Amino acid sequence: xxxxxxxxxxxxEEITAAAVKVLQxxxxxxxxxxxxxxxxxxxxxxxxxxxxxxxxxxxxxxxADAILFGAVGxxxxxxxxxxLRPERAVLGLRKALxxxxxxxxxKVSQVLSEYSPLKxxxxxxxxxxxxxxxxxxxxxxxxxxxxxxxxxxxxWDLENYSxxxxxxxxxxxxTAAKKRRGKVTSVDKSNVxxxxxxxxxxxxxxxxxxxxxxxxxxxxxxxxxxxAMNPKQFDVIVTGNxxxxxxxDEAAVLGGSIGMMPSASIGELTSLYEPIHGSAPDIAGQGIxxxxxxxxxxxxxxxxxxxxxxxxxxIETAVDQALADGWRTPDLYxxxxxxxxxxxxxxxxxxxx
Amino acid sequence: xxxxxxxxxxxxEEITAAAVKVLQxxxxxxxxxxxxxxxxxxxxxxxxxxxxxxxxxxxxxxxADAILFGAVGxxxxxxxxxxLRPERAVLGLRKALxxxxxxxxxKVSQVLSEYSPLKxxxxxxxxxxxxxxxxxxxxxxxxxxxxxxxxxxxxWDLENYSxxxxxxxxxxxxTAAKKRRGKVTSVDKSNVxxxxxxxxxxxxxxxxxxxxxxxxxxxxxxxxxxxAMNPKQFDVIVTGNxxxxxxxDEAAVLGGSIGMMPSASIGELTSLYEPIHGSAPDIAGQGIxxxxxxxxxxxxxxxxxxxxxxxxxxIETAVDQALADGWRTPDLYxxxxxxxxxxxxxxxxxxxx
Ligand SMILES: CC(C)[C@H](C(=O)O)[C@@H](O)C(=O)O
Ligand SMILES: CC(C)[C@H](C(=O)O)[C@@H](O)C(=O)O
Numbered sequence: 001x002x003x004x005x006x007x008x009x010x011x012x013e014e015i016t017a018a019a020v021k022v023l024q025x026x027x028x029x030x031x032x033x034x035x036x037x038x039x040x041x042x043x044x045x046x047x048x049x050x051x052x053x054x055x056x057x058x059x060x061x062x063x064a065d066a067i068l069f070g071a072v073g074x075x076x077x078x079x080x081x082x083x084l085r086p087e088r089a090v091l092g093l094r095k096a097l098x099x100x101x102x103x104x105x106x107k108v109s110q111v112l113s114e115y116s117p118l119k120x121x122x123x124x125x126x127x128x129x130x131x132x133x134x135x136x137x138x139x140x141x142x143x144x145x146x147x148x149x150x151x152x153x154x155x156w157d158l159e160n161y162s163x164x165x166x167x168x169x170x171x172x173x174x175t176a177a178k179k180r181r182g183k184v185t186s187v188d189k190s191n192v193x194x195x196x197x198x199x200x201x202x203x204x205x206x207x208x209x210x211x212x213x214x215x216x217x218x219x220x221x222x223x224x225x226x227x228a229m230n231p232k233q234f235d236v237i238v239t240g241n242x243x244x245x246x247x248x249d250e251a252a253v254l255g256g257s258i259g260m261m262p263s264a265s266i267g268e269l270t271s272l273y274e275p276i277h278g279s280a281p282d283i284a285g286q287g288i289x290x291x292x293x294x295x296x297x298x299x300x301x302x303x304x305x306x307x308x309x310x311x312x313x314x315i316e317t318a319v320d321q322a323l324a325d326g327w328r329t330p331d332l333y334x335x336x337x338x339x340x341x342x343x344x345x346x347x348x349x350x351x352x353x
Numbered sequence: 354x355x356x357x358x359x360x361x362x363x364x365x366e367e368i369t370a371a372a373v374k375v376l377q378x379x380x381x382x383x384x385x386x387x388x389x390x391x392x393x394x395x396x397x398x399x400x401x402x403x404x405x406x407x408x409x410x411x412x413x414x415x416x417a418d419a420i421l422f423g424a425v426g427x428x429x430x431x432x433x434x435x436x437l438r439p440e441r442a443v444l445g446l447r448k449a450l451x452x453x454x455x456x457x458x459x460k461v462s463q464v465l466s467e468y469s470p471l472k473x474x475x476x477x478x479x480x481x482x483x484x485x486x487x488x489x490x491x492x493x494x495x496x497x498x499x500x501x502x503x504x505x506x507x508x509w510d511l512e513n514y515s516x517x518x519x520x521x522x523x524x525x526x527x528t529a530a531k532k533r534r535g536k537v538t539s540v541d542k543s544n545v546x547x548x549x550x551x552x553x554x555x556x557x558x559x560x561x562x563x564x565x566x567x568x569x570x571x572x573x574x575x576x577x578x579x580x581a582m583n584p585k586q587f588d589v590i591v592t593g594n595x596x597x598x599x600x601x602d603e604a605a606v607l608g609g610s611i612g613m614m615p616s617a618s619i620g621e622l623t624s625l626y627e628p629i630h631g632s633a634p635d636i637a638g639q640g641i642x643x644x645x646x647x648x649x650x651x652x653x654x655x656x657x658x659x660x661x662x663x664x665x666x667x668i669e670t671a672v673d674q675a676l677a678d679g680w681r682t683p684d685l686y687x688x689x690x691x692x693x694x695x696x697x698x699x700x701x702x703x704x705x706x
Contacts, residue, residue: 082544082550085544087544091545117471117472117475117581117582118470118471118472118581119470119471119472122470138512138545138546139545141509143546143547143548144547145547145550145551146551149515152515152516152517153515153516153551154513154514154515154516154551155513155514155547155548155550155551155552156494156511156512156513156547156548157511157512157513157546157547157548158509158510158511158512159491159509159510159511159512160507160508160509160510161507161508162502162505162506162507163505163506163507164505189595189598191435191438191440192444192491192492193491193496193510194496194497194498194508194509194510195496195508195509195510197435197498197508198498198499198506198507198508199508220598220599221598221599221601221602222602224577224599224600224602224603224606225602225603225605225606225611227603228470228471228581228603228606228607229470229606242542243599245542245573245574246573246574246577246596246599247577248574249574249575249577249578250577250578250580250581250603252578253577253578253581253582254581258578
């Protein structure tokens with residue numbers, strides 16, 4: 001089982017190294033037979049090779065059983081031409097690897113609810129899985145940077161979805177809901193957008209094949225409200241690329257610390273796992289980044305790419321125990337707790353494995 | 354000064370009637386010389402005339418000094434053809450009247466922070482003005498409900514902005530910020546969308562004419578996070594139609610009760626004022642709806658359409674005092690407070706005027 005590791009920029013190096021240690025330790029117990037290989041992407045790749053996503057990285061990723069990704073970006077690349085900025089590595093990998101679904105679990109334990117901006121009685125117990133379509137919609141539709149139209153300069157982007165694209169992501173969401181609490185909320189803006197109307201009728205059509213799943217529909221503005229007012233009402237949320245981008249970030253922050261939030265981007269041939277936080281250039285190289293989101297992303301890798309459910313449970317429990325034991329990286333540190341840097345936190349998790 | 358009142362559906366009738374009473378009482382003191390006329394729109398208009406937005410309503414609205422709007426919508430019109438649904442009245446009026454900016458103030462007093470899903474230390478003191486572009490973007494771009502493209506059915510919507518459209522809304526936001534704390538946050542998704550790149554460079558260009566205003570830029574996903582994590586960092590937020598729809602609803606709910614939140618939709622010839630909550634068919638006709646959002650919308654009418662700043666202050670203070678005095682409509686009622694129905698709440702506000 002070959003894992004391609006793409007540390008990227010900023011704290012990417014430190015956090016992926018921590019997660020690899022956890023995977024190696026798990027491998028000793030579960031005998032999965034993991035091998036690892038590092039590849040470049042992001043701003044550091046741009047500095048070395050003149051492109052944020054070298055061909056060699058794409059080729060290696062395509063052949064991998066799974067990809068562990070750190071984070072990309074940093075101020076020093078702000079003035080690089082848009083098509084060569086670090087983020088392009090993210091969009092480029094999604095497209096090249098056909099990573100059509102982004103999974104964002106938001107699970108708020110008692111411990112994490114303390115860090116949520118929401119009142120604990122509203123947020124504790126939240127357990128949402130956001131299923132975002134990741135290689136369609138307005139992200140990858142035709143665009144025009146500038147044209148003259150009726151004598152004025154304008155720019156445009158085409159939002160669009162096809163029936164098969166919506167079918168595929170809906171099936172994924174329905175199947176995921178079966179293993180959870182059996183509820184799917186589809187989010188669109190069908191009172192305004194034609195694309196959303198096609199989205200909604202396709203979701204309704206697909207749902208007929210899943211009679212046990214409870215389906216409801218929210219407009220995106222209402223969903224942004226409901227997530228903040230009553231997040232516990234949601235089980236699985238399925239939505240398009242742009243709405244998913246916004247709602248999954250809102251949900252993540254409501255869930256407590258973004259330093260704890262993993263994600264998976266699933267494709268038909270391979271899948272990519274990464275923490276949702278960024279490259280945090282301000283603390284890079286100091287060895288104080290919270291490795292938990294990346295470690296939990298590695299757990300998602302074991303679940304979705306390698307089907308190693310026992311290993312997943314071991315990692316998730318170990319992270320929970322480290323927190324319950326009072327260990328906190330600086331992003332979560334408060335008086336009365338035990339301060340941990342990246343390495344200490346990783347060692348504590350390894351000990352609990 | 355002629356006000357066209359459009360009650361609409363559901364609780365629209367009750368809440369606009371309450372706000373009209375407040376305006377009439379203010380008129381006795383401030384001698385503005387207000388006259389009122391009611392017009393139909395929404396589902397009830399559809400039932401009477403076969404259209405949610407009769408020509409007579411548009412004509413009357415065009416001639417009005419300002420429009421006071423209730424709310425539209427209800428389950429009974431769910432199966433009406435999309436182009437005749439109640440919401441079309443809203444979109445139709447915006448376009449017909451050229452209401453290019455939607456203003457959503459979110460001001461969280463100590464009293465309201467109790468109702469916010471956010472922890473009080475995070476939300477109390479929030480004072481944001483969201484300036485949303487309202488007649489452009491993907492809402493009014495070309496659309497296609499269904500076409501066959503490479504052998505599959507798809508639908509599409511065109512997101513687009515022109516330089517003059519962005520200039521106009523940016524100038525509005527900058528001018529508003531001058532009278533506030535002097536900060537503007539522009540929200541886009543310029544790391545992905547061409548339209549957002551034109552948006553951002555136009556905002557930067559316009560900002561040069563306002564050297565005293567502090568301008569920053571957030572991606573929409575990050576803004577959705579920041580609103581929940583730290584709403585007090587914002588003064589004026591300016592954004593496009595779709596992002597504004599989502600962010601202003603998120604901000605509204607974080608701000609406490611949506612039953613208290615007013616809005617203004619400003620045009621060059623006339624402007625429209627409405628509460629942000631909907632028509633609440635479940636409580637319609639019971640006389641228990643919270644009239645405050647509509648009363649505060651009437652205050653915005655006095656400010657933006659009639660320049661009656663003294664009257665505005667009187668209304669806002671009266672509403673604050675009614676709350677401080679412990680009066681609560683059912684949506685906000687908790688033990689220990691004084692229960693008020695629509696009429697009682699209105700009478701209390703009138704008394705404090
Ligand atoms: C970096 C950016 C292009 C990306 C996106 O918008 O998809 C990010 O926000 C995400 O959600 O992974
Ligand atoms: C009713 C709907 C079309 C409308 C919108 O999306 O603009 C509403 O959500 C709003 O924000 O006023």
